[in-house]
Amino acid sequence: MKGITSSRMKAIDENCEHLGLKGLQLMENAGAAIAHEVKERIQKGNVLIVAGRGNNGGDAFVAARHLAYDPAITVNIALIGSASGIRTQNSMHNFTLLEHCRIEGFIEITDPQKLKATGWLDDADMIVDALLGTGITGKVRETEATVIDLINDSKAPVVAVDVPSGFDPEGGEFDRSVRADVTLTFHRMKKGLASDHAKEYTSEVKVINIGVCEDAEIYVGKGDIAAFQTRRRDSHKGQHGRMLIIGGGPYSGAPALTAMAALRTGADIVTVAAPANVADIIASFSPNIIVKALSSNILCEKDIDTVAKLIEGHDVVVMGMGLGRDERTKDTVSKIVPLCKKVVVDADGLYGIALPVPEDIEMVITPHAREFTALGGNGKEDALEFSKKNNVTVLLKGREDHISNGERIAINHTGNPGMTVGGTGDVLAGIAGALFAIAPAMDAACGAAYINGAAGDLAFERRGHGLLATDIIDMITEVMK
Ligand SMILES: NC(=O)C1=CN([C@@H]2O[C@H](COP(=O)(O)OP(=O)(O)OC[C@H]3O[C@@H](n4cnc5c(N)ncnc54)[C@H](O)[C@@H]3O)[C@@H](O)[C@H]2O)[C@@H](O)CC1
């Protein structure tokens, strides 16, 4: 069973919130399921809840409330850190409710020895491990590290909440982890829990339905762009994407639109490699665009060395807009693809690519229905099948956009009929490239479809059916605020 990443889970949670399903409701279901599991395993006795200060701990506070109502069960709670340090509203809400419940003992732990001294670890018939969930970052720090060791030293069986604390939900290296007797993970299997080495820490993994709305998963929503809306304070130049556009020749506006859209999406550096006849025109659109002139009036084989050097200095290539369909250009496009690690192909570029895409290249394509058909995707074959068969992430544009990486399909509903004007596809490719420079292909394609459509909807509010591609670019920052 394949699992999902923590960021994907976060996006689903946030989409639920925007649909009106509160995180508090999901937390209630998660906590109730933990309590249910504990009671399945012990009918009476002492339960020790070890909680951290994030939502993972919040789930356990809910479980504590449910368990404390049972007269046969005694609940002790060890909170790592202090109550004032509880980081989320939902967790704090559920913590506060415990004042009105029959909790036997409560202690704030800043020194792990204090937990040892309570004797709770020895007396427990069951431990609920809710120190760290999908919010873990980096190596486990103190006090948590020693508390994990203490839980592992205890003889009591352990129910892990979402993931065993310390375990990397993404499947990467980790320093230490709780060894659980059962792991209750919420909504979907997490990527790390599905890995080969996981079982030693998780034992049996039960995937618990916590009532997520299906639409939050199928439709692209605000949650899908949340990860692109924040930046670390210590960010440095270039860290948010260097993008190379290969476009222009017969046309000059298209690559300029792509470049401006990418910059407004947050790309740090955007370079356009364009045929000599249009290079100066593209540069004249904006001083923010770096332009490199190619050898002649169309992209051709002579340009490959220049392009290869440029590719090395960029995270992602976006290719196709305004290139035209000269046979020499199509042939050159096909020779450039193998030089790329990450590439978005749009418009005329789609006529130069060979499918399936080799394993070591990550490609996003952004065809409309006619281009999709030209690539061999027939109307009946949906984006999912096509994507799987051809090792490519597809963003199939239409009244609703269908996006797939061969594993799942997402549908985007933002956008409006005003966006049939020329240039909107170039804008979309620019947004997709900027996001792909810093994120996995599927996340980038979903985010781009949403942002492009939502910016188009804002442009429509102001301009109606007379909206222009440049109006959409102007609205990108509003959507991403
Ligand atoms: N709507 C939602 O967001 C839902 C979230 N759920 C729960 O929420 C969890 C995720 O919650 P959060 O994002 O608040 O994160 P967590 O509760 O997993 O962890 C965050 C806390 O851990 C600390 N921390 C992070 N890395 C650390 C390290 N290496 N060493 C020591 N401390 C560290 C942080 O300072 C923070 O206090 C899930 O695992 C799940 O249990 C569930 O309630 C279901 C609904």
Ligand SMILES: [K+]
């Ligand atoms: K946990």
